Amino acid sequence: MNGALRAPHVVAFSYRRSVGGADRRFLSGLAEAEIWGSRAADGRVLVPPLDHDPETGATTEEFVRLGEVGVVRAWTWMAEPGPEHPRERAFAYALVELDDADTALLHVVDVDNESEMSTGMRVRADWRSVRVGSILDIRAFVPLTAVRPVSGTGRRAGRGTIPRGEASVSVEVVADIHLEYMYEPGLVASAFLRSIAERRITGGRCSSCGGVYVPARSRCPACRVGPMAEVELDDRGVITSYTVVHVPFDGMTLELPFVSAWVRLDGADVSIPHLLGEVPPEEVRVGQRVEAVWMPNDELAPTWESIRYFRPTGSAPEPEDTAATCDG
Numbered sequence: 017m018n019g020a021l022r023a024p025h026v027v028a029f030s031y032r033r034s035v036g037g038a039d040r041r042f043l044s045g046l047a048e049a050e051i052w053g054s055r056a057a058d059g060r061v062l063v064p065p066l067d068h069d070p071e072t073g074a075t076t077e078e079f080v081r082l083g084e085v086g087v088v089r090a091w092t093w094m095a096e097p098g099p100e101h102p103r104e105r106a107f108a109y110a111l112v113e114l115d116d117a118d119t120a121l122l123h124v125v126d127v128d129n130e131s132e133m134s135t136g137m138r139v140r141a142d143w144r145s146v147r148v149g150s151i152l153d154i155r156a157f158v159p160l161t162a163v164r165p166v167s168g169t170g171r172r173a174g175r176g177t178i179p180r181g182e183a184s185v186s187v188e189v190v191a192d193i194h195l196e197y198m199y200e201p202g203l204v205a206s207a208f209l210r211s212i213a214e215r216r217i218t219g220g221r222c223s224s225c226g227g228v229y230v231p232a233r234s235r236c237p238a239c240r241v242g243p244m245a246e247v248e249l250d251d252r253g254v255i256t257s258y259t260v261v262h263v264p265f266d267g268m269t270l271e272l273p274f275v276s277a278w279v280r281l282d283g284a285d286v287s288i289p290h291l292l293g294e295v296p297p298e299e300v301r302v303g304q305r306v307e308a309v310w311m312p313n314d315e316l317a318p319t320w321e322s323i324r325y326f327r328p329t330g331s332a333p334e335p336e337d338t339a340a341t342c343d344g
């Protein structure tokens with residue numbers, strides 16, 4: 017039983033944000049099957065539109081509506097798309113410079129085969145029938161010859177400009193964040209987690225200042241001396257700080273309200289965070305003595321969740337600082 021533990025971790029959440037300025041013009045335009053850019057003071061047309069000219073920092077002058085036909089300036093073939101890609105089968109990512117634009121936008125070019133791609137090829141936007149104000153309202157760009165013939169002046173007739181600041185519908189963007197990674201806590205924290213799986217709590221004592229840290233660190237945070245000597249601690253201690261949680265959050269498995277507390281175990285010089293149980297939130301006090309309530313022995317594992325929560329032991333709150341045992 018040594019070496020570092022490993023565990024898969026997932027961080028996932030969604031958040032909404034509203035966008036303004038050029039982003040709002042661009043996204044609300046896409047919902048109407050229109051592509052908008054912005055014109056800089058020197059006349060260059062930037063697509064997607066920007067609020068500020070990246071070269072001068074000056075505010076761009078007006079929004080410009082463009083056609084949906086352009087030219088591929090650069091591309092790369094995605095032979096094996098992953099779950100993060102907008103298509104399931106092979107496709108090209110390309111920088112597409114729309115006619116009358118001076119910058120290129122990144123998008124998908126939908127062709128069956130890499131051999132159909134070339135720099136300089138002409139493409140047009142292929143729109144989804146249901147659009148929501150997203151860059152993916154353009155399903156993909158497709159070779160100009162492969163779809164219905166362009167009516168030529170049809171889209172051009174719809175072109176125009178509007179001054180900056182003219183109100184357009186507000187656009188909300190929902191971003192789904194999903195991060196998967198392997199977590200390796202390191203050798204010292206792994207030893208701590210293994211002790212938890214044996215219903216023990218271990219810490220480390222600094223050979224220089226005598227400070228006791230739970231969990232142990234590889235070196236003393238105060239004097240940077242290491243390694244620390246392992247010490248075993250009781251699973252009892254005192255509340256040093258707490259928070260009553262009333263606000264729900266995604267993925268929550270507890271009933272509201274619940275209490276999150278910092279507990280300084282007897283013999284330790286730092287506090288550890290955990291949940292409190294078997295006590296109404298309004299009766300929690302700093303200085304209250306608590307003890308760990310463990311999972312059943314056959315459910316113990318190298319995780320902090322092997323302690324279900326801490327609960328008051330019934331003893332009266334302690335006078336301040338009687339639990340500190342710094343030998344240094």
Ligand SMILES: [Zn+2]
Binds near residue numbers: 236237
């Ligand atoms: Zn130290």
